[in-house]
Amino acid sequence: MKIIRHHSSDGSVQYAALQPDGTARQIEGNLFGAHRVTDETVRPGKILAPLQPTAIFCIGLNYRQHAEETNAPIPQYPVLFMKSPGAVQNPGDAIVLPRHLQSDEVDYECELAVVIGKACKNVSKADALDYVLGYTCANDVSARDWQVKRGGSQWCRGKTFDTFAPLGPCLVLKDEIPDPNTLRIRTVLNGVTMQDSNTADMIFDIPTLIEFLSGSTTLLPGTVILTGTPQGVGAARKPPVFLRPGDTVTIEIEQIGALTNPVVAEAASR
Numbered sequence: 001m002k003i004i005r006h007h008s009s010d011g012s013v014q015y016a017a018l019q020p021d022g023t024a025r026q027i028e029g030n031l032f033g034a035h036r037v038t039d040e041t042v043r044p045g046k047i048l049a050p051l052q053p054t055a056i057f058c059i060g061l062n063y064r065q066h067a068e069e070t071n072a073p074i075p076q077y078p079v080l081f082m083k084s085p086g087a088v089q090n091p092g093d094a095i096v097l098p099r100h101l102q103s104d105e106v107d108y109e110c111e112l113a114v115v116i117g118k119a120c121k122n123v124s125k126a127d128a129l130d131y132v133l134g135y136t137c138a139n140d141v142s143a144r145d146w147q148v149k150r151g152g153s154q155w156c157r158g159k160t161f162d163t164f165a166p167l168g169p170c171l172v173l174k175d176e177i178p179d180p181n182t183l184r185i186r187t188v189l190n191g192v193t194m195q196d197s198n199t200a201d202m203i204f205d206i207p208t209l210i211e212f213l214s215g216s217t218t219l220l221p222g223t224v225i226l227t228g229t230p231q232g233v234g235a236a237r238k239p240p241v242f243l244r245p246g247d248t249v250t251i252e253i254e255q256i257g258a259l260t261n262p263v264v265a266e267a268a269s270r
Contacts (some may be wrong), residue, residue, distance in 0.1 A: 001037075002257075003027065003134070003171045007045035016042050018170065032117060032133070032221035048090045050136050050171035051115060054222035056083040057213055058140060060155065062228025063201045069236040078204050078212050081155040083140075083165050083226075091168035091259050095141055097243060098161050099266040103143035106243045109229035110187040110195050110251040112180060113138035113167060114206055116223040120214050128210035131219070134173040135180055137251045137259040138226050139166040139187075144235045144242075166251075167224070168259045177255055181205045184254040185230060190247055197230030 002018040016024035017037045026042045029035030031051070060079035061067045067074055089095065097106050117133025140159065147158025177183070181202060187195035204212070209225060234241035243249065247263040 001173045001176065003031070003050065003173065004044060004169070005048045005050050005171075007048065008042065009045060013048065014042070016044055046090070047092065047169055049088050049167040050169075051167070051222055051224070052088065053085045053224040054220045056085060056087070056165060056224045056226065057219075058083055058159065058226040059204070059209060059228045062203050062209075063197065063230040064203055065197065065201055065231035066229055066233065067203070069231045069233075074203060078209055080213070081159060083156070083160045087160045087162060087165040089163040089166040089261060091166065091261070093166075093261065094163065094264040095139070095166065095243065095249065095261045096161075096163045097245065097263065097265045098143060099268065101146065101161075103145050103158075103161075104242065105144040105235065105240070107142045107144050107234040108187050108189060108194065108243060108249050108251075109140035109142055109233055110185050110253070111138040111140050111226045111229050112183065112185060112199055112206075112253055114180070114210070114225040114227060115171060116210075116219045116221060116225070118221055119218055120210070121218045122216065123211055123214040125207040125211040128207035128214075129174060131210065131214075132174045132206075133221075134171045135177055135253075135256060136167055136171050137169070137253045137256050138224075139249065139251050139259060139261065140226050140229060141165070141243075165226075166259055166261050169257050172256050183256075184252075186252045187232065188250040188252065189241070189243075194234070194241070195230050195232035197232070199227070201230060202228060
């Protein structure tokens, strides 16, 4: 099942299940608890990010070819950083290039996002997918200058500016994707393919990531895990390619869909 989150006709935020004929049916209840798809057909309003995460855990250097292009050693353990839930952006809404804390090196990163459906802690790799609700597309937007040069050796500053976590366009429940490590994943910038890979290139697969992240740590329902990006990022190109106002960037993942966002500059502070 594919689920969208949207503004309904009365302005409230609702969930709906997309049907094979292109229509949508209202969902009642708690997506992370008891819920059901009703017989009521709805006309979705503005499409929103599929959820407002309780936490966003991110994995760096998780594709072999990406580690190679950045001349980074293959990590022994998953490389973890976090984004603020406030960085989430909706499909179709703008990625905003920072100007108050100036960045001229904002990069794209296509990523498969995993949504945790029920609380878990110390989960085994064998049982890890039992705790997954579904999957969506993500763009791990990254200000490389703040990530590398000005971040005090931590990645979070360059990774968690407002709008730096677009998610969408829908949440695909796990029963439609029995093996999430077999999906083609791409970034298209202004009509040009920049990243084109497969989640099979992950160093740590998704069950391994969930086992690692849940170790001595409770993952709450609504936790989003960004699982890393493949080769082809702008910072590794010669010359580098960074996002500019007027650009349009699309993340495409097989069986999920396309997440598209325009790019604008942050308005001047008053």
